[in-house]
Amino acid sequence: xxxxxxxxxxxxxxxxxxxxxxxxxxxxxxxxxxxxxxxxxxxxxxxxxxxxxxxxxxxxxxxxxxxxxxxxxxxxxxxxxxxxxxxxxxxxxx
Amino acid sequence: xxxxxxxxxxxxxxxxxxxxxxxxxxxxxxxxxxxxxxxxxxxxxxxxxxxxxxxxxxxxxxxxxxxxxxxxxxxxxxxxxxxxxxxxxxxxxxxxxxxxxxxxxxxxxxxxxxxxxxxxxxxxxxxxxxxxxxxxxxxxxxxxxxxxxxxxxxxxxxxxxxxxxxxxxxxxxxxxxxxxxxxxxxxxxxxxxxxxxxxxxxxxxxxxxxxxxxxxxxxxxxxxxxxxxxxxxxxxxxxxxxxxxxxxxxxxxxxxxxxxxxxxxxxxxxxxxxxxxxxxxxxxxxxxxxxxxxxxxxxxxxxxxxxxxxxxxxxxxxxxxxxxxxxxxxxxxxxxxxxxxxxxxxxxxxxxxxxxxxxxxxxxxxxxxxxxxxxxxxxxxxxxxxxxxxxxxxxxxxxxxxxxxxxxxxxxx
Numbered sequence: 001x002x003x004x005x006x007x008x009x010x011x012x013x014x015x016x017x018x019x020x021x022x023x024x025x026x027x028x029x030x031x032x033x034x035x036x037x038x039x040x041x042x043x044x045x046x047x048x049x050x051x052x053x054x055x056x057x058x059x060x061x062x063x064x065x066x067x068x069x070x071x072x073x074x075x076x077x078x079x080x081x082x083x084x085x086x087x088x089x090x091x092x093x094x
Numbered sequence: 095x096x097x098x099x100x101x102x103x104x105x106x107x108x109x110x111x112x113x114x115x116x117x118x119x120x121x122x123x124x125x126x127x128x129x130x131x132x133x134x135x136x137x138x139x140x141x142x143x144x145x146x147x148x149x150x151x152x153x154x155x156x157x158x159x160x161x162x163x164x165x166x167x168x169x170x171x172x173x174x175x176x177x178x179x180x181x182x183x184x185x186x187x188x189x190x191x192x193x194x195x196x197x198x199x200x201x202x203x204x205x206x207x208x209x210x211x212x213x214x215x216x217x218x219x220x221x222x223x224x225x226x227x228x229x230x231x232x233x234x235x236x237x238x239x240x241x242x243x244x245x246x247x248x249x250x251x252x253x254x255x256x257x258x259x260x261x262x263x264x265x266x267x268x269x270x271x272x273x274x275x276x277x278x279x280x281x282x283x284x285x286x287x288x289x290x291x292x293x294x295x296x297x298x299x300x301x302x303x304x305x306x307x308x309x310x311x312x313x314x315x316x317x318x319x320x321x322x323x324x325x326x327x328x329x330x331x332x333x334x335x336x337x338x339x340x341x342x343x344x345x346x347x348x349x350x351x352x353x354x355x356x357x358x359x360x361x362x363x364x365x366x367x368x369x370x371x372x373x374x375x376x377x378x379x380x381x382x383x384x385x386x387x388x389x390x391x392x393x394x395x396x397x398x399x400x401x402x403x404x405x406x407x408x409x410x411x412x413x414x415x416x417x418x419x420x421x422x423x424x425x426x427x428x429x430x431x432x433x434x435x436x437x438x439x440x441x442x443x444x445x446x447x448x449x450x451x452x453x454x455x456x457x458x459x460x461x462x463x464x465x466x467x468x469x470x471x472x473x474x475x476x477x478x479x480x481x482x483x484x485x486x487x488x489x490x491x492x493x494x495x496x497x498x499x500x501x502x503x504x505x506x507x
Contacts, residue, residue: 006126009133010204014221044221048205051236052228059204086126089204 001027003034003079006086007045014044020084031062032075034085049087059090140217141173143506148462150470150503151196152478153182156496158198160216165505167468167482170491176216183457183499184243184256188270189507191251197270199240199256207237209256211270220271227256227264227273233280235260241298242457243270249306257297261288261314279328284317284347291315291350291369298456299351304358311354311364311379318349319366321379331379338370353456355398357405365408365435367398367456372410374435385435386410391422397459401467401484406434409441409469409485411454420451428471430485444488445479452477457500464505472498 005021015021023037039046049060056062062069063086069077079085143149143162150161150170157175177200184199196212198219209227210219229235242257256264256273262280264273279285288295292315299313308325318332330347337349350369357363365385366373371393372386386393392412401407409430414422421427425447427440446452452473462468469481476495481488 009129013134043223047208047226047228048202051206052231053234053236055236057204057206092203 001025001029001081003029003037004084005034005038006084008086008088010089011045011048011087014048015042018042027081029079030075031064031069031077031079031085034079035062035075045087059092061088061090062086063088135175135178138174138176138216140215142171143215145506147506148464148468148503149187149506150460150462150468150478150480150491150501151185151187152472152492152495152498153185153198153457153500153502154472154476154496154498155181158182158185158200159492159495161478161480161491162506165464167462167464167480170480172492173216176219177210181239181499184240185500185502186243186245187502187504187506188245188254189504190245190248192507193269194507195269197243197245197254199243201239207239207258209240209243209270209273222271227258229262230275233275235262238294239296241296242300244300244302246302247304247306253302255300255302255310257300257312259294259296261285261295261297261317263297263300263312278322278326279312279320282320282328284330287347288314288317289348299354301354301356301364304356304361309361309378313351313354313366315352316348316350316369318347319351319354319364319379320347323378332382333380334375334382334384335366335368335373336371336384337368352396353398355400355408357400357402360405363405363434365398365400367395367410368393369416370394372398372435385431386438389438390429391427394419395454396456397454397471399459399461399469402461402463403465403467403484404432407432407484408435409459410438411459411471413453419453421453424449424451426450426452426473426479428469428481428485428488441485442481442483442487444481455499457502458498460501460503462503462505468503470501470503472501474498 003023065083141160146165148163152159157178159174161170163170180200180202186197188195198210201207212219238259244255246253252269254266254270263276266273297314301311303309311321321331322328332349335349352367355365362378364375371384373382374385375382390412395413398410413419426445429438430441431438458472466484472478474497478492479488480491
């Protein structure tokens with residue numbers, strides 16, 4: 001299936017300006033698989049979402065549909081067919 | 095685990111029978127909220143400068159700024175910010191081999207750290223792909239912040255050193271495009287016992303051999319000074335540096351060396367600004383002697399630099415105690431020694447000397463290497479002061495910047 005990943009505006013310069021990245025993946029994929037595939041296509045986006053240990057950065061949120069994966073199963077959350085994944089900066093800052 | 099399926103919602107007209115034959119129009123996908131334009135500010139243009147001009151890079155909590163001036167350094171042109179919103183703890187202008195390469199260690203609170211290079215004075219920036227500054231998988235560590243980027247000697251024009259948090263040294267052999275962890279230091283048996291200072295457990299100072307030899311030193315807060323004489327074997331080199339925050343006996347490591355300065359023509363001599371105490375070594379850290387006690391208003395401070403034209407002349411910025419960390423007596427004063435630390439005197443005029451509760455961080459003080467030396471300091475309250483006569487007179491070069499994390503100066507090749 002095709003998973004659509006919507007990127008925050010601040011990430012788009014690292015994805016050749018793409019607002020949405022479409023990834024061809026098998027059915028029943030997890031968020032982790034989506035992030036792996038995204039990092040392969042756009043490594044500069046990948047390392048902004050997860051550090052080199054694979055940990056999701058503290059102030060970056062990943063949503064499946066309207067839900068923050070931190071409230072679901074984290075990166076093990078399954079992405080249902082047709083549901084968009086979005087990656088957005090948290091409101092934290094300084 | 096919560097699983098759910100996306101359902102398109104179809105609204106029937108009031109008189110339309112359910113299951114009617116008319117195919118309902120596909121609903122418009124809801125518009126995704128987009129912030130207003132301008133989330134990413136327009137990038138700053140390239141700085142305007144030509145060969146021989148002075149360049150002062152000012153890394154702040156909100157991006158990188160630059161000041162440039164003709165060799166007389168009378169009139170300064172500000173440029174920036176580049177990387178707006180990101181913390182710039184490391185920056186340098188590498189002029190080896192006739193190039194002018196900016197190297198910047200930036201840290202986004204959202205998206206993490208990275209190293210960027212520019213070969214056109216900030217007009218365009220490059221982030222190395224696919225390799226970049228990262229810990230190898232087996233370490234289980236991740237880079238939190240790049241604290242230091244230091245070009246090696248002219249003899250090694252493609253070598254750049256990087257110091258990061260958590261405390262580690264990285265080496266680049268391609269001018270700063272890719273980096274590799276220096277394993278010998280990472281595997282040092284002391285490392286598991288290193289304790290973080292107030293800024294985190296960071297390797298913040300790198301002292302390469304100015305002649306291109308294997309000898310080099312690094313400083314880690316709060317582990318102290320470490321050196322290698324052969325380029326592979328690392329040892330703690332803090333003998334004589336007394337930490338008032340640790341019980342006796344004098345520890346082999348655990349000191350909080352804030353900054354180390356060296357003159358290229360006298361590489362055995364090092365000056366250290368310690369958490370308390372200003373120290374000098376004449377055997378590249380083999381032993382240290384305190385040279386500030388009773389001569390400076392406070393021996394607490396962060397930066398120390400050596401005059402590029404005289405290895406006996408060094409500068410420090412005393413702060414009132416480690417609990418206050420502001421300029422002593424409300425007067426921002428740079429203290430200067432011209433005899434290797436035997437005597438110290440407040441340098442020149444022009445710095446705020448009344449109700450000035452400023453502070454300068456470890457990398458907030460730099461010299462441009464010209465003669466007479468240009469000295470530049472940036473404060474946590476966003477001012478940049480400069481002296482182009484070796485500290486005789488000072489003037490404000492910029493104000494109202496974000497808090498300054500680092501100041502680096504160079505002459506454009």
